[in-house]
Amino acid sequence: MNRRSFLAVMALGLLVSAAVPTFAANNGAQTTASYAQIADAYSFPLGDIEITALSDGTVPQDLHKLLTGASQTEVDGLLDRSFLANPVEASINVYLLRDGERRILVDTGSGSLFGPGFGGKLRDSLASVGVKPEDITDILITHVHTDHTGGLIENGKAAFVNATVHVGAPDLDFFLDPANAQRTGYDRRYFDEAEKTIGVLAKAGKVKTFADNETILPGIVASFHPGHTPGSAFFTVSNKGQSIVFIGDIIHVESVQFPKPAITIVYDVNPDQAAAVREKVFPGFANTRQLIAAPHLQFPGVGHIRAEGNGSYTWHPVEYRNRAGAAGQ
Numbered sequence: 112m113n114r115r116s117f118l119a120v121m122a123l124g125l126l127v128s129a130a131v132p133t134f135a136a137n138n139g140a141q142t143t144a145s146y147a148q149i150a151d152a153y154s155f156p157l158g159d160i161e162i163t164a165l166s167d168g169t170v171p172q173d174l175h176k177l178l179t180g181a182s183q184t185e186v187d188g189l190l191d192r193s194f195l196a197n198p199v200e201a202s203i204n205v206y207l208l209r210d211g212e213r214r215i216l217v218d219t220g221s222g223s224l225f226g227p228g229f230g231g232k233l234r235d236s237l238a239s240v241g242v243k244p245e246d247i248t249d250i251l252i253t254h255v256h257t258d259h260t261g262g263l264i265e266n267g268k269a270a271f272v273n274a275t276v277h278v279g280a281p282d283l284d285f286f287l288d289p290a291n292a293q294r295t296g297y298d299r300r301y302f303d304e305a306e307k308t309i310g311v312l313a314k315a316g317k318v319k320t321f322a323d324n325e326t327i328l329p330g331i332v333a334s335f336h337p338g339h340t341p342g343s344a345f346f347t348v349s350n351k352g353q354s355i356v357f358i359g360d361i362i363h364v365e366s367v368q369f370p371k372p373a374i375t376i377v378y379d380v381n382p383d384q385a386a387a388v389r390e391k392v393f394p395g396f397a398n399t400r401q402l403i404a405a406p407h408l409q410f411p412g413v414g415h416i417r418a419e420g421n422g423s424y425t426w427h428p429v430e431y432r433n434r435a436g437a438a439g440q
């Protein structure tokens with residue numbers, strides 16, 4: 112997702128939000144039904160690590176404007192099968208990993224860059240699980256787009272003052288050089304927003320780049336899957352024989368791109384390559400029953416992919432659990 116297309120659908124979002132008071136706006140004396148949520152976190156164990164999905168909010172997406180490589184009729188048909196209609200709502204999910212030593216974020220949401228009411232809820236979501244911004248030791252960035260790096264900065268300064276930011280070298284190189292906007296024709300706004308977010312931290316010496324297949328922290332391996340951006344990374348986290356792969360933005364719209372992985376989105380720097388990544392990695396995830404987590408699938412965005420034949424897939428969110436006890440108990 113990006114700001115350019117987001118603004119295209121912003122008018123609709125503002126109309127909706129103006130008509131629906133939030134819980135906060137009327138001091139709990141709610142008179143109108145609303146989509147404002149109170150629970151913004153979903154935690155589960157992976158070996159000795161506690162993983163928590165944190166909501167940064169949701170934003171409306173006009174798929175008629177955003178999806179490429181499909182007709183509006185085809186898109187509407189796929190949405191209808193999932194009981195949805197255009198526009199749809201995209202989650203912005205951030206993930207927190209906690210073990211005895213570290214508190215690691217995977218991405219940081221959009222911060223203030225999408226404007227009031229759209230994204231930027233990470234700080235509140237973190238507080239809901241008792242974590243302060245200064246507690247964060249490391250931040251893993253799947254790729255340098257506004258809705259993943261926006262939360263790195265608050266009022267022009269580091270939002271997570273003690274954190275080292277880890278990012279793929281190809282994305283940092285690409286997005287911090289505005290000449291690439293001219294060279295590729297990719298929206299200049301991405302480059303400007305990169306400068307204002309991860310660029311500030313790079314100048315302050317808080318950013319560490321990683322290479323393909325590098326172990327960036329104990330039990331965490333990064334791998335590159337370029338297409339959506341030149342340095343789009345997966346993070347494979349392993350602990351006590353279990354693993355989860357944080358796949359970043361190789362998929363945006365579950366009801367469309369799982370059944371038809373060839374359908375692309377305007378946010379892709381290289382759409383053909385982005386589609387090829389899905390076609391390459393989905394079979395393996397399905398065969399190995401790999402647990403995955405994705406920033407824009409519906410919160411918490413954690414689950415499995417099943418192969419349905421003919422290059423088509425379905426998404427199966429994790430079982431919901433809300434009680435004490437570790438896995439298997």
Ligand SMILES: [Zn+2]
Nearest residue numbers: 112256258360
């Ligand atoms: Zn994104």
